[in-house]
Amino acid sequence: MKWEAKLVKHRGKSRIAVLFDKDIKLIARIKQLEDARWSSSKKYWHLPDNKENRARFKITTTEKNLLDPKTSAEISKFSNWLRSRRYSDNTIKTYCEALKSFLIFFDDKMPEAITNDDVILYNNDFILKNNLSFSYQNQIVNAIKLYFRTIQEKTLDVDKVHRPKSAKTLPNVLSKEEVKLILEAHLNLKHKMMLSLIYSGGLRCGELLALKPENIDSKRNIVLIKNAKGRKDRIVPLSLKILDMLRGYYQLYKPKTFLFEGQIQGQAYDARSLQQVLKQAVSKSGIKKPVTLHWLRHSYATHLLESGTDLRYIQELLGHSSSRTTEIYTHVSTKSLQQIKSPFDDL
Template sequence: MRSKRYSESTISTYSEALKSFLFFYREKPVVEINNEDVIIYNNGYILKNKLSASYQNQIVNAIKLFFKTVRGTKIEVDKIHRPKRAKLLPNVLSKEEVKLILNAHSNIKHKTMLSLIYSCGLRRSELLNLKPADIDSKRGIVIIRQSKGKKDRIAPLSPKILEMLREYYMGYKPKTWLFEGVNPGEPYSEKSLQSVLKQALQKVSITKPVSLHWLRHSFATHLLESGTDLRYIQELLGHNSSKTNEIYTHVSTKSLQQIKSPFDDL
């Protein structure tokens, strides 16, 4: 997987998923495992333990990848079926809620991290992998390097964010990473970033189970509501397919607000 440039996160996820499957058949030689065994594992382990469809998909991905490379087995990879994924709407915050969250911290570092995620629609890992040189103030862009799918992309740099970044930089003077942990030269941890958001939610008394990804979803939805074309939103988010972005049309309230309910005429 490393030779094919899979991310360490994907390698870890697939390894754990495959470990679960192979442990289930620990008494059976790998070369004897067949498609019927996959169905039995699904019914006897995944469904029995009420595990999610997304976890089942991870299992399927791991099994397919493993048995494509292991020859001389009874598994027919192309006949392994995936579960139907639930079509869930993305979680979106109102602009007022976003403003409360972003202004919750007086600490400029914490405030800048959360604000940058929302203003550029960043994934958590993309924020933590930023370097000072990725902020191009002259061109007014943020360069997101080797994000999901090993792709580079750019996002517009808000003048307000640039002011915050300059204040933050003067105070902290990061060396290697834009946002560093306690030890200089080490990136800020994912756990600490999640804690920053959790503290912000507590300060403004928002009890929704908000995650960092909600800020990214809110960025896309608010762009759509302000009239931004879906194709541009696709580029800004780094999505391969435009279909991925169509979910935001289902949570945008701009069009809904223009529809008059027949109840009003009663």
């Protein structure tokens, strides 16, 4: 009697699939096992993944999110389509992981048989049940919608899925005094230079690390940000104080390919190492807040607004596609609030 057992995913849960040619005696024995189910689409029986069943069916490998060949093929098609349309590597990875989660949940169903009701079921029985974030749910919905429209050539009305309202969180902003403490904490010129340039231009971490020496235009006093988020180029003003620091930095480090290189010449500085540089600076400065690199960008935008810079220019400097994204800084600017006198002062 020949049979094969393997780990599979069924509706987000690990199961053990048992494959064999039709055998009445074996079917009868499997039916007696707890929670044994038949998959009509995959043509195999599957059981709970537990110690007893692993021992019974000689499953010795650890689960590594084993994918059905069909699921792997669909994800590969989707990945190739995204790459051919020049989606960023991060977007491709995010969308493919989201689609994988969805298809694994419906492992017993062919993709072409999936309906709107299945999407709602996935939302309720997986996303909401596991208290997954709004942003993750949004990624899933966007990935599903795009996959079915492009690969399956069918339209799912995923907008019927009830989405929770996103939290109205405000950006975290440091005072100018706090920023100064952080930027002056390091004696290492490269570390000081990287953090200072992020704040002085409102750069994202990835934008800073992608900079090349030729992106610094000292004659026009600008920094050229190439291929930033949304595949957009933009320019930001180059502070004269930053330019003086950069000249000293050039003489000492002599960067070749990237403006900030790691221990191996020609390779960009590592993002995780830069995060550690900030963490050390925050610790040295005595600031107790959980500061991240993006806080420096938020602080740059807010300080510009408080100094009277028009919101439209701030939008251009930050590279925001929508003015609504930039308008959030009006909620954390304290310049107008400080002019309001509390009625408590008149008591």
